[in-house]
Amino acid sequence: MRVRIALAEKGIKYEYKDEDLRNKSPLLLQMNPVHKKIPVLIHNGKPICESLIAVQYIDEIWNDKAPLLPSDAYQRAHARFWADYVDKKLYDYGRKIWTTKGEEQEAAKKEFLDCLKVLEGELGDKLYFGGDNLGFVDVVLIPFYSWFSVYEALGNFSTEAESPKFIAWAKRCLEIESVAKSLPDQHKVHDFVMLMRKKFGLD
Numbered sequence: 001m002r003v004r005i006a007l008a009e010k011g012i013k014y015e016y017k018d019e020d021l022r023n024k025s026p027l028l029l030q031m032n033p034v035h036k037k038i039p040v041l042i043h044n045g046k047p048i049c050e051s052l053i054a055v056q057y058i059d060e061i062w063n064d065k066a067p068l069l070p071s072d073a074y075q076r077a078h079a080r081f082w083a084d085y086v087d088k089k090l091y092d093y094g095r096k097i098w099t100t101k102g103e104e105q106e107a108a109k110k111e112f113l114d115c116l117k118v119l120e121g122e123l124g125d126k127l128y129f130g131g132d133n134l135g136f137v138d139v140v141l142i143p144f145y146s147w148f149s150v151y152e153a154l155g156n157f158s159t160e161a162e163s164p165k166f167i168a169w170a171k172r173c174l175e176i177e178s179v180a181k182s183l184p185d186q187h188k189v190h191d192f193v194m195l196m197r198k199k200f201g202l203d
Contacts, residue, residue, distance in 0.1 A: 001143035001182050002051040003039050003058070008178030009134065010062040052083055055139055068136040082122060082129065083140040089115045090144055097151045098193050101202055109155040116163040123169055134176055142173045142183070149186045150193045 007014050019028055019038050031040045031047035040047050041054040043061070048054045059068040069076050093115055096108030119141070123129055129137035148159055148170075160167045173179045197203045 001146070001184075002139050003041055003054045004182040005139050005142070005178050006055045006058040006068060008182060009066040009068065009139070010058060011065060012058070012062060052087065052140065055136065059136070066133075068130070068134070068139060070130075070135070079129075079136045082119075082137045086119075086137070086141050086144070090119075090141070094144060094147055094151055097155050098147075098197065099200065099202070105155065109151075109157060112151065112155070113157065113162050116159065116166050120163055120165045123165060127172060128169070134173065134179070138173060142170065142179055145170045145173070146183050146186055146189050147193075150190050153190065154193075154197075 004016070017027075019025060021038070024036060028038065028040065029036060031042060032038075032049045035049060037049070039051055039054060040049050041057065042048075043057075048057045055068065069079055090112070093108050093112035097105060097112060100108060126132075128134050129141070151157075152159060174183075194203070
């Protein structure tokens with residue numbers, strides 16, 4: 001999703017291929033032999049793996065339109081710090097909400113909501129984490145919003161009640177065509193997760 005948003009922001013046409021992760025294609029194994037994971041951006045026959053790295057690559061290669069990272073070195077480092085925070089904290093706590101139950105799930109919910117509060121503090125009064133326009137941290141963070149209905153249903157909470165500023169930011173992002181067209185339907189994500197929880201014996 002991150003890579004698709006970044007490409008759309010830059011106005012770059014590309015070929016998208018779905019991947020069956022239970023039966024990985026020879027192309028995926030050839031292009032990402034180390035992690036054998038998606039996404040992989042293939043540009044000029046060369047693979048760029050891991051979404052954070054691919055988004056930065058896109059920003060560097062097509063640097064004449066819709067810059068995602070700031071031109072200032074300190075601000076770039078600052079954006080990368082927050083992108084790393086999202087990957088290490090929000091992803092982990094969100095995953096624990098839907099893969100656990102009971103006390104463990106309650107602890108994950110608290111950590112998740114605390115994480116949103118921290119992100120709200122960083123957002124401050126800005127429209128986007130990137131300032132007046134969609135930036136690197138926005139592109140990294142907004143795909144998680146597709147999972148929020150799952151987190152809320154399983155954790156029994158309202159993100160809007162807990163973090164209204166965060167939800168206002170997410171809604172602004174969804175008004176941008178590159179974002180709206182790149183994110184999956186929340187209901188499909190919800191149905192998928194419920195199926196996975198049954199497989200894990202959590203329901």
